Amino acid sequence: MKKSNTILMIIVIVIIASLVVWKIGTPNLISKNKENTTEKVSKKVEKESKKTKKKKEISKAKSSTTETSSSTKSESSSKSSSESTSSVSSYQSNVRFxxxxxxxxxxxxxxxxxxxxxxxxxxxxxxxxxxxxxxxxxxxxxxxxxxxxxxxxxxxxxxxxxxxxxxxxxxxxxxxxxxxxxxxxxxxxxxxx
Incomplete structure (x- = not known):
């Protein structure tokens, strides 16, 4: 009887100890998971923002290339017509209504x-x-x-x-x-x- 009581007591102590360890360890695991998730999300956000910055830079480069090519084309046309066109477009942009x-x-x-x-x-x-x-x-x-x-x-x-x-x-x-x-x-x- 004494032997079975001691075995039973050891099992109860082991169960209580494992419950205590599990209780203490679980919040640490949860916070580690949260930290890992937060890090992953912030890395994804950084990657996405870098991608959008690159896209914006590419579109700016394309628009400036288009502007350059269009201005080169307008320069190749007769000087008087390009001057009148540019003066009209700048004139229009200055009108409030x-x-x-x-x-x-x-x-x-x-x-x-x-x-x-x-x-x-x-x-x-x-x-x-x-x-x-x-x-x-x-x-x-x-x-x-x-x-x-x-x-x-x-x-x-x-x-x-x-x-x-x-x-x-x-x-x-x-x-x-x-x-x-x-x-x-x-x-x-x-x-x-």
Whole structure:
């Protein structure tokens, strides 16, 4: 009996000891697994970021090569046409509102202003600045805050609390029709005599 009790006691002690060792060892294993997983994930992230950086560098290199080849082609064409093309493209990039591209830098003069029912409703001239950010109406500059195009071909400029100005092209951008409270007047880039 004593022998079986001691064997039983040894088995219980071994089981308790193995449980204690297992209990202590398991968190260490879990944290090691977490560390290994974290390291693997961070390495993957580093590899992916390196790949995307390489892709971006390759695409930048391709675009710069394309730009270089296109600029070389444009240089091989006649000098005057390439100059006019580059001046137009740089001119377009400077205009704040693309809808005003055809009108910027031009001064429009009222044609037969005195024949209007209320001539004081119409300025003698107006100019949209070359950057498209302001309009000069009879010498007074108004900043343009928005541009709207309407279905009837009208372009409406607005800014400040009360500034609104509407016009539409008549055949070409060199001749426009200005509307003010239901009254219309034609303007042209050619100064009337």
């Amino acid at each position: 693309p809808e005003l591209q055809a009108y910027v830098g031009k001064t429009y003069y009222a044609i037969d202003r005195e024949s209007a029912e209320y001539p004081q409703m119409f300025p003698t001239s107006f100019t949209i600045t070359s950057d498209g950010e302001a309009i000069i109406i009879s010498g007074r500059q108004e900043p343009i805050e928005y541009v709207r195009t309407e279905g009837s071909g009208f372009v409406q400029l607005g800014g400040g609390p009360v500034f609104v100005f509407s016009f539409r092209p008549l055949g070409s951008s060199d001749e426009v029709e200005v509307v003010n409270q239901g009254q219309y007047l034609t303007y042209s880039t050619t100064m009337p005599e």
